[in-house]
Amino acid sequence: MTLKTEKLFSDAYGIDRAIALLKSGQLVAIPTETVYGLAALALDANAAAEIFAAKERPAFDPLIVHVPRAWHSCAELIEADIFSPNKIGPHQQLVIDSLIRAFWPGPLTIVAPKSDKIPDIVTSGLGTVGVRMPDHPVAQVVLQRLGQPLAAPSANRFGRISPTTADHVIAELDGRIPAVLDGGRCDVGVESTIVAVESNGSLTVLRPGGVSVEALRAALAYELKSNADAIQIQTIAAGHVNSIQAPGMLENHYAPRKPMLLIAAGTSARLSKMDAANIEGIKNALRRFCPDALKVGYLVTSGSPAVHKRGLESALGLPVHVESLSPKGDMIEAARNLFAAMRKLDDEETLSCIIAEPCPNETGLAFAINDRLKRAATPSS
Ligand code: TXA
Ligand code: MG
Numbered sequence: 001m002t003l004k005t006e007k008l009f010s011d012a013y014g015i016d017r018a019i020a021l022l023k024s025g026q027l028v029a030i031p032t033e034t035v036y037g038l039a040a041l042a043l044d045a046n047a048a049a050e051i052f053a054a055k056e057r058p059a060f061d062p063l064i065v066h067v068p069r070a071w072h073s074c075a076e077l078i079e080a081d082i083f084s085p086n087k088i089g090p091h092q093q094l095v096i097d098s099l100i101r102a103f104w105p106g107p108l109t110i111v112a113p114k115s116d117k118i119p120d121i122v123t124s125g126l127g128t129v130g131v132r133m134p135d136h137p138v139a140q141v142v143l144q145r146l147g148q149p150l151a152a153p154s155a156n157r158f159g160r161i162s163p164t165t166a167d168h169v170i171a172e173l174d175g176r177i178p179a180v181l182d183g184g185r186c187d188v189g190v191e192s193t194i195v196a197v198e199s200n201g202s203l204t205v206l207r208p209g210g211v212s213v214e215a216l217r218a219a220l221a222y223e224l225k226s227n228a229d230a231i232q233i234q235t236i237a238a239g240h241v242n243s244i245q246a247p248g249m250l251e252n253h254y255a256p257r258k259p260m261l262l263i264a265a266g267t268s269a270r271l272s273k274m275d276a277a278n279i280e281g282i283k284n285a286l287r288r289f290c291p292d293a294l295k296v297g298y299l300v301t302s303g304s305p306a307v308h309k310r311g312l313e314s315a316l317g318l319p320v321h322v323e324s325l326s327p328k329g330d331m332i333e334a335a336r337n338l339f340a341a342m343r344k345l346d347d348e349e350t351l352s353c354i355i356a357e358p359c360p361n362e363t364g365l366a367f368a369i370n371d372r373l374k375r376a377a378t379p380s381s
Helices: 012-023 045-055 074-079 090-103 137-146 166-173 213-223 267-273 276-289 305-316 331-347 366-377
Strands: 006-009 028-030 037-041 064-066 108-113 128-132 179-182 193-197 203-207 233-235 260-262 296-300 320-324 354-356
Touching (some): 006 012, 012 037, 012 179, 028 137, 037 064, 037 137, 074 090, 090 108, 090 193, 090 213, 166 179, 166 331, 193 213, 203 213, 260 276, 260 366, 296 305, 296 331, 305 320, 320 331, 331 354, 354 366
Parallel strands (some): 006 179, 108 193, 203 233, 260 354, 296 320, 296 354
Antiparallel strands (some): 108 128, 193 203
């Protein structure tokens, strides 16, 4: 059956319609501050199954459960049948409450033991659930009026670039879902940071995202009245994924259809100082990666697109389309623009491939940006 996907404005009619569809067990893509989510009632196993079908998502990849503002503590989440009433220890609870106070509503997903009421399909059979309180007014109105949690992965086909506008959702899922609620462009632009809170209260960052590791450490030190260096935070970087701890964190993800090559940070800026042999090495790498390129897309995280373009075209001897995520080098702005820029380079028909430079350091949101670029560029095996 082909559906026509309705694009709903976030007005009274649109929100009523979205709620009616969700209540009847159907899917609606909703705006969040990170990326658009493909939502369904989290406690309805059949509705959740529709998400996997629409996205062509493998069943081993668990969904994040989104909750209304009112559930602003571990106790409220236990009361609401989200977290387990008897599998969360006191220290774990203290840490969860600290994270909630510091970052909710906002781009942080907390993984902890789940209540039996959450269907197994939502968590891919795991004993834990990832929970997040989105900070987008439209998502919150929908959640508050439903009074129920919503399961929502990013609203893209499995493995593809996450959507940060309603039009991106249509480009990914038109005809596969009944509706998308348009809430404008997502402000954060990369997905939530996912942290597992272990029984001893230590944290494992399963996916870097909208909350930086530095912010996690500082907030926990403040909340727990501890020295920042004493806060235990483990991170799982791209390339070191353990499928038991971080199911679904596949290496080849966020991928454009075009081949994407990751090149050393700062390459474009260094070209003018490179000798001929170095430049020839870069040209050869490009020829191997994209043999018949007539024009290439080039993604940089900072700097003037015009300046990059001039330098690249004269060195490579071929036309280049440059997307700069933040000309002034602000990584918050760069994160906001990341997926739209990748999508633009992917959609531009004249470009044969995409070359991307990561951020030169991995502090703040640069860690999440580089994680997405690495995963997007990993060739499928
Ligand atoms: O910002 C976001 O997190 C967005 C918006 C829509 O909220 N959602 C999102 O969902 O990025 P998705 O499906 O693209 O990513 C969900 C990932 C899974 O792939 C998995 O790695 C992790 O969250 N996850 C979910 N539940 C988990 C659990 N119980 N244990 C470990 N990882 C879990
Ligand atoms: Mg996703």
